[in-house]
Amino acid sequence: MRLSSYYLPTLREEPSEREIPSLRLLLKAGYIRRIAAGVYTFLPLGFSVYKKIENIVREEMNRAGGIEILMPALNPSELWEESGRWTNFGPELFKLKDRTGRDFCLAPTHEEVSVEIVRRTVKSYRQLPLLIYHIQTKFRDEPRPRGGLIRAKEFVMKDLYSFDRDDKGLDESFEKIKIAYERILQRLKLPYLVLEAEAGAIGGKYTLEFTVPTPSGEDEVILCENCGYASAKSIARIGERDTQEEDISEDTNLKKVHTPNLTTVAEVASFLGIEPKKLVKTLLYLLDGKPIAALIRGDRELSESKLALAIGAKEIRMADEETILRLTNAPMGFSGPVNLKEEVTIVADKEVAGMKGFVTGANEKDYHFLGVVPGRDFKISLVADIRVAQMGDPCPQCGEDLMEIRGIEVGHIFKLGTEYSEKMQAYFQDEDGSLKPFVMGCYGLGVSRLVSAIAEVHHDEDGLCWPPCVAPFDIILILVNSQDEEQRRVAEDIYARLSDRMSVLYDDREESPGVKFKDADLIGIPLQIVVGRKVKDGIVELRLRKNHQTEDVPIEEVEERTFAVWEKIKAE
RNA sequence: CGGGGCGUGGCUCAGAGGUCAAGAGCGCCUGGUUCGGGACCAGGAGGUCGGAGGUUCAAAUCCUCUCGCCCCGACCA
Numbered sequence: 126m127r128l129s130s131y132y133l134p135t136l137r138e139e140p141s142e143r144e145i146p147s148l149r150l151l152l153k154a155g156y157i158r159r160i161a162a163g164v165y166t167f168l169p170l171g172f173s174v175y176k177k178i179e180n181i182v183r184e185e186m187n188r189a190g191g192i193e194i195l196m197p198a199l200n201p202s203e204l205w206e207e208s209g210r211w212t213n214f215g216p217e218l219f220k221l222k223d224r225t226g227r228d229f230c231l232a233p234t235h236e237e238v239s240v241e242i243v244r245r246t247v248k249s250y251r252q253l254p255l256l257i258y259h260i261q262t263k264f265r266d267e268p269r270p271r272g273g274l275i276r277a278k279e280f281v282m283k284d285l286y287s288f289d290r291d292d293k294g295l296d297e298s299f300e301k302i303k304i305a306y307e308r309i310l311q312r313l314k315l316p317y318l319v320l321e322a323e324a325g326a327i328g329g330k331y332t333l334e335f336t337v338p339t340p341s342g343e344d345e346v347i348l349c350e351n352c353g354y355a356s357a358k359s360i361a362r363i364g365e366r367d368t369q370e371e372d373i374s375e376d377t378n379l380k381k382v383h384t385p386n387l388t389t390v391a392e393v394a395s396f397l398g399i400e401p402k403k404l405v406k407t408l409l410y411l412l413d414g415k416p417i418a419a420l421i422r423g424d425r426e427l428s429e430s431k432l433a434l435a436i437g438a439k440e441i442r443m444a445d446e447e448t449i450l451r452l453t454n455a456p457m458g459f460s461g462p463v464n465l466k467e468e469v470t471i472v473a474d475k476e477v478a479g480m481k482g483f484v485t486g487a488n489e490k491d492y493h494f495l496g497v498v499p500g501r502d503f504k505i506s507l508v509a510d511i512r513v514a515q516m517g518d519p520c521p522q523c524g525e526d527l528m529e530i531r532g533i534e535v536g537h538i539f540k541l542g543t544e545y546s547e548k549m550q551a552y553f554q555d556e557d558g559s560l561k562p563f564v565m566g567c568y569g570l571g572v573s574r575l576v577s578a579i580a581e582v583h584h585d586e587d588g589l590c591w592p593p594c595v596a597p598f599d600i601i602l603i604l605v606n607s608q609d610e611e612q613r614r615v616a617e618d619i620y621a622r623l624s625d626r627m628s629v630l631y632d633d634r635e636e637s638p639g640v641k642f643k644d645a646d647l648i649g650i651p652l653q654i655v656v657g658r659k660v661k662d663g664i665v666e667l668r669l670r671k672n673h674q675t676e677d678v679p680i681e682e683v684e685e686r687t688f689a690v691w692e693k694i695k696a697e
Numbered sequence: 698c699g700g701g702g703c704g705u706g707g708c709u710c711a712g713a714g715g716u717c718a719a720g721a722g723c724g725c726c727u728g729g730u731u732c733g734g735g736a737c738c739a740g741g742a743g744g745u746c747g748g749a750g751g752u753u754c755a756a757a758u759c760c761u762c763u764c765g766c767c768c769c770g771a772c773c774a
Contacts (some may be wrong), residue, residue, distance in 0.1 A: 137723060137735060138709045142767070162766065217773075234774080268698075268772060276773085334774090343773090537774060569774065606732045639734045646734090657733055 126598070128632045132169050134158075135644055145341040147580035148273035150589050154647045156576075163270025163278035170648060171576065173597035175281070178575050179260055181312050181594065182283050189305040191258045191285050196238045198262055202228035204237040207549045219264045219278075231264035236545050236567055239286040243563065244551035250290050253553065253563075254298055258285035260572060272343065274577040275533060281573040287566040290555060292542075295564045299540055302568045306335055306536050309570070313579055314592035318532065320346060321356040323430055335536035335570075337578045342533040347514045351525035356514075358529065360430045363475070363510050364519035377482040379463075379502055380495045388458025390423040393493055397484065400424075404484045405477050405497070407460040409449050409469075412438035416452055419511060420462055420473040422480070426513040435472065435509035453488040461485035462503040463494055470506045473499065478508040533578045534571075541565040589649030590670055593695045598630040600687065601650040603642070605657035607635045615665065615680055616656040622684050627691060646670065651694060654687065669694065 135155040142159070143149040151157045156171030167175055183193065202220075205211035210218070211230075219231040232238065239257060247255060260283045270276050287298035303319075310317045315337050322334035334357060336344050347361035348354070356362065387393045394401045404423030409416065412433060421427050433441040446457055452469055453460045462471050462485060477483075482496045499505055516529040546552070546562035555561050583590045593599065600623065604616040613633075620631045630650060632641050638657075645653055655666040665683060667690060668675045678686045 134707095136708065141703090141709075144768075159766090215773095263774095265774075267774095269768095269770095271768090280774095282774085534774065571774075574774090603733095608732070636732095637734090637736050638732060639736070642734045644735085655733080659733095 126628075126630050128630060129634045131630070133644075133648070134168065135647060142273070145272050145275075145581070146584055147275075147341070147577045150584055150647075151273060151577065151580055154589055154649065156580075156589075156648075157274065159273075161278075163267055163276070165274060165277065165279075165573075170597040174579075174591065174595050175573065175576055177595040177597075178313065178579075179281075179283075179572050182309055182570060182572060182575075183260065185305040185309045185312075186258050186283065186285060188308075189256070189301045190254075191256045191302075191305075193259060194242075194257050195259050196232075196235045196242075196261060198232055198264070200230050200232045200238060202230065204241055204549075205230060208237050208240075208545055209548060210237070217265045217267065219266050232261075233263050233265045234282075234567075234569065235259065235261070235263075235284050236286065236541070236565075237549070239284075239567075240545050240549045240551045240563075240565075243286075243288055244546075244549065247288065247563075248553055250553055250555045253288055253290050254294050255288040256285060256298060256302075257288075258283060258568075272341070272577065274573050276343065277573070280571060283570040283572050285568040287568070288563040289565075290553075290561070291564055295540055295542070295566050299538065299566050302538055302566070303333065306538070306568075306570065310335065310337075310535070312594060313575065314594070315535070315575075315578060315582060317535070318346060318348065318355045321360060322537065323357060323360055330542055331540040333538050334534055335538075336532035336534050337582065338530050338532040339578075339581045340531055341581060342531040344532045344534045346530050346532050347518075348528045348530055349520035349523060349525055350528055352520060352523040354520050354522045354527075358514065359428055360434070361514035361527070362431075362521035363512070363514050363527075364521040364524050365475075366519045366524070376496050377498050378496045379498070381487055381489075381492050382495055383491060384459075384493045385491045387491075387493075388456075393484065394423065397493075397495075399484070405462075405480065407462055407486055409444035409452060409460055410441055411444055411448070412436050412441050414440075416444065416448070416466075416469045418452075418460070418462060418465060418469050418471045420471065420477045420505075421512050422474065422476050423484075425474070425476070426515075427474075428511060428513045431509075431513075432472065432511045435507065435511055436470075453486075455486065455488045455490050459486040459488060459490055459492065461488050461494060461497070462499075462505075463497060464488055465503070471503065472507045472509055472511060473505045474512045475508055475510050476512065478505060533574065533581065535575055535578050536568070536570040538568040539566060541567055584649070587643075588647035591649045591651060593651045593691070596649070596651050598650045599627040599691060600629050600652040600654060601645050601648075602629055602631045602654045603645055603656065604631070604633050605638045605641070605655060607633060609660075612656050612660050615660050619654065619656065619665070619680070619683050623687060626688060652687070652691060654683070 133155050136153045140152040155168055157165045160166055202211055221229050263282045264279055267278050270278055289295045289298055318336045320334040320336055322332050345358035347356050347358050387396050390401050390404050401423040405420050406423055408419045408427055419427055419432055429441050449457050452466050481498050485494050485497050487494045518527045520527050543562040551563050552560040602620055606612050623629050651670050653668040663680050664677045666675050667678050
């Protein structure tokens, strides 16, 4: 491709959206352009990278036994009502009406359509397992798009849906796709973590998240560097550690103190002149409608997900003011475990169970208790790991200190079981003649998001630096002085010779050398050939974008040498 | 949805009642010079200052409303 007749709008100045490196560089290097918040156009170079990623994903899905179809972006409301997600999915679901007033949504994911297709066409266990996938533009009405392609309102996703006879089949399908994902991320030269995660709006019993660690990511990850334990922060488990000295207070005489209008941990602590960790906060929740008091140290954060998990509840929501008043006889801010109504189940965080002589609300307006001791002053119904893990907490597997890092979630896979197939009445006939619901799994991978993830990992101060397998071109051929007849002749010649076996971007523009070198580094094509002043000695330069390593190559050996180097860097 | 910020040629920004019947740098067009790390000279095109109301003799500038965008948070594959 001749750059003089190509379409590459690079920016000389830094774009105004420059918070995260990948977005800044993708905009500056002319890969993408923003059309609206969370909506982007792929320009030629960006589209090229996108297509290469898409193809790698496709190859690995096919290798894992997936069969590609294409489902519609526009979905009728009926299917979503069957699954219950027309309302449950929440405001993120893009809804619209056609001219006759019929309801549709722009699909954010395709469980409904895939079940609809399979239930109409698959009737026998003999047709299972079935792994269908598609790569499609999907939509989510994000409250706040960010990071360019990372969290967009419109994005491209690969979703695979597995249909099996039973749990064993599901386990096998799940494992196949998990391996495929690891292969994809390895091929894309992305470091990644496989996390225990939450199911969110998709549902399901068991899920794994594939996350690329990077400081600009928005996913919060808890990691153990010692044993490799990794989890989404919201559900990360915390290991055992002996009760600290500091958690046991000398003064264990139960005493009521006047704390007028002090409702927050910070206020009470500063009023009493003690540290927030000497307090225990009592958070009232309704889990599947049943009242629960969750006890947690004053300076810690409760994980609603872990609490729900510990109780085995499906639905969790904070108790409203009225309920709190009814259960504790006091307004919000003065709740405590002592003298709570019978009907309230007291769940204490592991850490709290070891504490003694702490401060809690007194279940009476404007009063707190000092010197509270569990067992003596109130009864704990359940001790559980319910707080949000943070840096320094012990690893649940090996006990070492946990780390907190950030990452970009690029994939998420779920064991759905029969949730959708039962709701949508999707049955097949098994070997024994009985009708059974399909056992399903679903496996998402953010294809457009991967473009950003790779850019986020593979760049330097000069610009992007693509791994060869996804680079928009294999090599950029730079004609330094377009006025110099000899240089031009040599460049044209090399362009013709290389183009048979490689994709070559030939910078034949009448630009000054500085512009060409800067652009070449910025757009990040892995190999560069510089046809410049050494031509008169019969030499051109072959350079690596990655480390700017340069070698002089005699013109007649360019092909041979270039192919050799190309093969080498591809194999790295 | 809460908090903060910003909308001025294609891009990055300055201008904060009159001296702006609107500026700079970069980009773009014409001519010339230059040619190994975002060149130089000369000339030129390009803007209803996001939109709508209002205040004023006078509004890019002040007020009200509105739309859009960015950041932090809440939320979330």
